[in-house]
Every structure is written in C-alpha cells, then in structure tokens.
C-alpha cells in the first residue's frame with residue numbers, strides 16, 4: 584500500500600519491495616537506469632488488463648468497450664489495448680493512423696470531434712471508419728466527399744443532449760456546446776440525412792467526463808437511452824450503434840474515492856433489457872479514456888536541487904508542467920489540488936518532511952506538489968506522480984522552454 588499524503592485514497596496498484604516502488608515487476612530505480620534518463624512516463628500492462636477484466640466482469644457482456652485514444656495515444660499502449668477492447672474512438676488523423684496501426688478493424692473505429700478537416704474526413708471515409716457527425720455543415724461535407732471517394736460513409740449523429748453528467752470534472756453536454764448537434768435540432772437534421780447517400784448507423788451521446796459518482800453516471804445513462812429512443816423515431820433507418828458516452832472518473836485529489844462499478848453494471852443490465860425491445864438492432868457501447876489507463880501510469884522525475892526559501896522546503900526536479908500539465912493544476916482544474924505523489928525510492932522511510940515539488944521552468948505555475956508531507960528526500964531521489972497514465976505527456980506543452988521530450992515505456 585502506498586502511503587500517500589493525508590487525504591488521498593489508498594492506491595495499491597504498485598507494490599513496494601525493500602522500500603522501492605515496483606512497476607511491471609522491476610524496481611523503479613532499475614527502470615530509471617534502463618530508461619537512461621529522467622524524467623519518463625511508465626505504463627503497466629497488468630494494471631490495464633485488470634481494469635478491463637473488472638469492467639467485463641461488472642458490466643453486461645452486451646456492452647462494448649471502446650477506448651478514447653486521446654487519453655493516451657502511445658502507439659504501443661493503443662496496440663496493447665486494441666487486443667482487449669471492442670473499439671477505438673479517435674479525434675484526429677494522427678490518432679486514426681495510430682488506431683489503424685494498432686490493427687483495430689476500421690468498422691470498430693469511430694471519429695469524433697468538432698472541426699474535422701477535409702483531409703481527415705477523406706482519409707476516414709476511405710478507411711471505412713464511422714464518423715460521428717458534429718454539425719450539419721460536416722454532414723454535407725461528408726456527403727460531398729463521398730461522391731469522389733466511392734465509399735458510402737458510415738455515420739452516426741453526435742447529439743448535444745439536453746441534460747448533463749452532474750458533478751463531473753468536465754461537462755461536455757447540456758446547454759450551449761461546440762460538441763454535437765443540439766438534441767432539439769436532431770429530428771430536422773435526420774430528415775435531411777435521409778436524402779443523402781450516407782450509411783446512418785446511430786447516435787453518439789457524450790454527456791461528461793471524470794465523474795466519481797455512480798448515481799450521476801446512472802442518471803446520465805438512463806437519460807441517454809431515453810433520448811436515443813425518442814430520436815430514433817426520426818431516423819432514416821434502425822439505430823445500430825448507440826454510444827452511451829463514458830465519464831468514468833479516477834481518484835486524483837484528496838477526498839476523491841474510487842468509482843463503484845457494480846451499481847453502474849446493474850443499471851446497464853436494465854438498460855440493455857430495455858434496448859432489446861426499443862432499439863432492437865442497436866449495439867450499445869461506452870467510450871472510456873482515463874478509466875482504462877489513468878491509474879496504470881506514473882510520471883517519474885529526479886530531485887536535482889533542494890532548497891529552503893524562508894522556511895519552505897523546495898525539491899527542484901528535472902521535470903515540470905511542460906511534461907505533466909495536469910499535475911501542475913493547469914489542465915482544466917478550477918482550484919489547484921495535489922496529485923498523489925511519492926518519493927519512489929523511499930517508500931518505507933519513516934522520516935517525513937513537508938515539501939513543495941517544482942519543475943525547471945521559470946514560472947511559479949510550475950508546481951508539481953504544493954506543501955505535501957512526503958518521505959524526506961535529497962538530491963538524486965525519484966519523485967513519482969501517480970494517476971498519470973492519461974492526459975499526461977500529450978496533454979502537456981512539451982515545447983515550452985525547449986527541454987527534450989521525456990520517453991515513455993509500456994512495461
């Protein structure tokens with residue numbers, strides 16, 4: 584069990600041997616030597632595998648599991664995931680390449696996101712990927728492109744629902760949004776779609792992200808199915824795909840508790856039953872990002888200086904916000920809170936100290952841990968930021984200050 588700062592829930596994914604954190608069966612120190620250099624990101628296959636198994640166990644087998652590649656697009660990791668899940672959701676041409684190289688059959692890849700470019704749309708249509716239409720303009724563009732590609736585009740309509748996932752970290756639906764088509768406009772859009780040479784497959788409804796409350800997710804999923812049933816009446820053909828969104832969160836901050844899957848699974852069981860009669864041809868899916876990979880990853884940097892400024896201890900590391908923006912509190916957080924952090928080579932240390940951990944950038948925003956009680960650390964020790972498998976490296980401004988980009992490893 585990792586002893587984290589007071590308030591963080593216990594995270595016991597990574598065992599400790601002789602006071603050193605272990606990842607993928609090796610000690611952190613050995614791994615750091617193998618990597619040649621800090622900082623780096625490491626992702627543990629076993630933890631991802633276990634997470635998928637627990638989802639398969641607790642959710643109905645009829646529910647397909649998709650991975651939202653933007654959470655972590657490392658090609659090796661996506662390839663590993665592709666062998667265990669049912670589909671990949673992508674949001675750019677670059678992610679499309681990663682998904683195709685991961686050998687995911689194109690009919691199980693769906694392309695979401697506002698403002699898709701013409702070249703992206705063309706490549707996706709030719710590859711046979713399902714396009715989640717984000718606007719009427721996009722629908723017309725896709726229909727036009729199809730005239731030259733000779734492939735009938737597979738499309739679903741992304742709906743901006745008239746509800747939102749309550750108490751979620753990031754609201755992606757409800758109210759005015761740049762995502763999807765307002766639910767009330769969908770019947771009219773479907774009428775136009777019927778006249779175009781498009782293969783209509785169904786709906787994509789994503790109402791929010793990073794929720795740790797099962798009841799909120801259940802409520803959103805119930806409303807999602809209701810909305811899909813209502814709108815299916817206006818569809819040119821039976822709904823074959825219904826993407827229920829995701830929103831499953833992971834505990835990052837003091838006070839956060841892990842999401843309980845069982846009630847969500849029980850409710851989905853009921854929804855699957857209901858869908859059997861109301862949307863008999865529909866395959867239901869969930870698209871998860873951080874829930875699949877977030878807890879399997881760590882970010883590791885090294886203490887390169889230690890100083891005391893007017894009584895406050897600073898550990899200065901070779902990492903920083905340019906490599907882990909989210910841990911610095913600048914990736915969508917309203918109030919800065921500490922990620923779970925440990926001194927990875929001093930897990931058993933009894934000697935503690937309250938420290939602030941900073942990076943090497945010349946900005947006070949570059950704070951990786953603010954006044955946390957941790958094992959007393961010195962120059963050379965390894966700082967580990969847990970819960971870093973999603974929205975880490977690729978969600979960070981790595982070009983800022985022109986330091987080298989850290990390596991990543993799947994262990």
Ligand SMILES: *Cc1c(COP(=O)(O)O)cnc(C)c1O
Pocket residue numbers: 651653654672695789792793828829830831870871872873874973
């Ligand atoms: C980002 C995103 C996801 C994944 O979100 P997580 O919070 O990582 O689970 C899923 N679907 C869509 C449409 C997204 O934009």
